[in-house]
Amino acid sequence: AIDISSLRSETSHITLDPGYKNTGATTSAITFLDGEKGILRYRGYPIEQLAEKSSFIEVSYLLIYGSLPTAEQLDNFSDRIRRHTLVNEDMRKILDGFPATAHPMGILSALISSLTAFYPESLKSPQSEEEMDLSVIRLMAKLPTIAAWSYKNSIGHPVVYPKNKLDYGSNFLNMMFAYPTENYEVDPVVVDALNKLLILHADHEQNCSTSTVRLVGSAHASLYSSVSAGISALWGPLHGGANQAVIEMLEAIKADGGDSKKFIEKAKDKNDPFRLMGFGHRVYKNFDPRAKIIKKSADDVLSALGVKDPILDIAKELEEAALNDSYFVERKLYPNVDFYSGIIYRALGIPTNMFTVMFALGRLPGWIAQWKEMRENKEPIGRPRQVYVGETERDYVAVEKR
Numbered sequence: 001a002i003d004i005s006s007l008r009s010e011t012s013h014i015t016l017d018p019g020y021k022n023t024g025a026t027t028s029a030i031t032f033l034d035g036e037k038g039i040l041r042y043r044g045y046p047i048e049q050l051a052e053k054s055s056f057i058e059v060s061y062l063l064i065y066g067s068l069p070t071a072e073q074l075d076n077f078s079d080r081i082r083r084h085t086l087v088n089e090d091m092r093k094i095l096d097g098f099p100a101t102a103h104p105m106g107i108l109s110a111l112i113s114s115l116t117a118f119y120p121e122s123l124k125s126p127q128s129e130e131e132m133d134l135s136v137i138r139l140m141a142k143l144p145t146i147a148a149w150s151y152k153n154s155i156g157h158p159v160v161y162p163k164n165k166l167d168y169g170s171n172f173l174n175m176m177f178a179y180p181t182e183n184y185e186v187d188p189v190v191v192d193a194l195n196k197l198l199i200l201h202a203d204h205e206q207n208c209s210t211s212t213v214r215l216v217g218s219a220h221a222s223l224y225s226s227v228s229a230g231i232s233a234l235w236g237p238l239h240g241g242a243n244q245a246v247i248e249m250l251e252a253i254k255a256d257g258g259d260s261k262k263f264i265e266k267a268k269d270k271n272d273p274f275r276l277m278g279f280g281h282r283v284y285k286n287f288d289p290r291a292k293i294i295k296k297s298a299d300d301v302l303s304a305l306g307v308k309d310p311i312l313d314i315a316k317e318l319e320e321a322a323l324n325d326s327y328f329v330e331r332k333l334y335p336n337v338d339f340y341s342g343i344i345y346r347a348l349g350i351p352t353n354m355f356t357v358m359f360a361l362g363r364l365p366g367w368i369a370q371w372k373e374m375r376e377n378k379e380p381i382g383r384p385r386q387v388y389v390g391e392t393e394r395d396y397v398a399v400e401k402r
């Protein structure tokens, strides 16, 4: 802990706020979030309505351009995306350089960054509106292709090319699963569930990965490099990596005999680094509205697909036990969006190492919208200050005298 009273006067005008718990870095007109009341709205529209009625591509348009599209605008947006789903064949050589053990998030980040090599005009600063928009469309179109490639690499299968007659979600699922299943047909239940999950993840104001995208972009780095940095931030287990960590935790509880209470005690023990993954949130302190929608969706999807997954029961037991435990109640720790999302992904046939990639797929329009807003508002380069607590001035000592 730093004793604020001891700070030297020349730095005392700097606000010290580790983790930016109370510091606003920008104004934004994209996403409204009230952590106390559990409210989340994209451009004013409640998340509950969007998850129920909209499509991911429509929500992407809403986030990126600020209003719901007319039917013509939506068609035009979808068509433009379809036209750009192919990825340059030379990018396959980069993919081929990765061992099968490479985590798909590492591949995704590297390949998205390497798009700058194929579209060097994206490095220009300043950019015209049309140039910026072309990068937006390319990124929306190519990320699902690259994401599916990253999975194919991990299982040693050939890549499946995009099928542009399919909608956004179906095309992604087809690239994931069409080979080696002959006559693979995308199940509409799976597409609907995917659509909902992607919408729920589409934006979340100034979270760690989005702030990263804005900060990198504030140096006028390209959209591709900025989003690649956001993917790296999202990979961390305290952020997007939590959905994978939740399933691994639930599996471990099951393998240990299924005693959820034992793991609740472990999470409370301050000498044990174990945390209840999928619990707690920096901003939501009463409930995460996305978790409510997802919990219901997990029940619906599993029953529609006829899947019985014992770890869903363990998750529910764990939630019940935590919500009745003073440790979790006092600290306002509730399930977050990722507590149940992994269970749905699993039921949809998405492998565990792809869960965070699925989050990136959903978060993409949010990153794009935030990057675009930051550039359009001509925000200055982000450059946090610090409070120096190191040595005061001292003289260099020759190595033999130390």
Ligand code: ACO
Binding pocket: 237, 238, 239, 240, 242, 267, 268, 274, 275, 276, 277, 278, 279, 280, 281, 282, 283, 331, 333, 336, 337, 338
């Ligand atoms: N299990 C056990 N204890 C917890 C947990 C947890 N999951 N989360 C927080 N706590 C405790 C902390 O130990 C701390 O206790 P203390 O006051 O006795 O020291 C207190 O609750 C406050 O926690 P902080 O870490 O200070 O809260 P912060 O806002 O910094 O962290 C975070 C939020 C990172 C999400 C945290 O709750 C966590 O690590 N959760 C598990 C990982 C997770 O699910 N991440 C996904 C977040 S959502 C997303 O990115 C989409």
